[in-house]
Amino acid sequence: MEYNDQMKNRVKRIEGQLRGILKMMEENKDCKEVITQLSAARTAIDRTIGVVVSSNLVECVRHAEESGDRNTEDFVKEAVDLLVKSR
16 A cells, blocks of 8 residues: 555644643653544544554455455455544
8 A cells, every 4th residue: 555645744733732732741741742642643543543454445346346356345354443543
């Protein structure tokens, strides 16, 4: 699978969030602020997982249709399994 710039930029933003959280911890910032930022990072990761899985599903279905394989149910099941595993 090819990861586009949008996906890579999402991960870079998350990386920046995590570095910011670490800095907050090193500066002994308030627990509530740290938890808020950790929660935001977790949400960003969850959304990125969704983007990657959905893009992969679209790619797999497109490839199956091009190759004449009309049984796309397996691809959908695999995508759902990936999402469930990520939780």
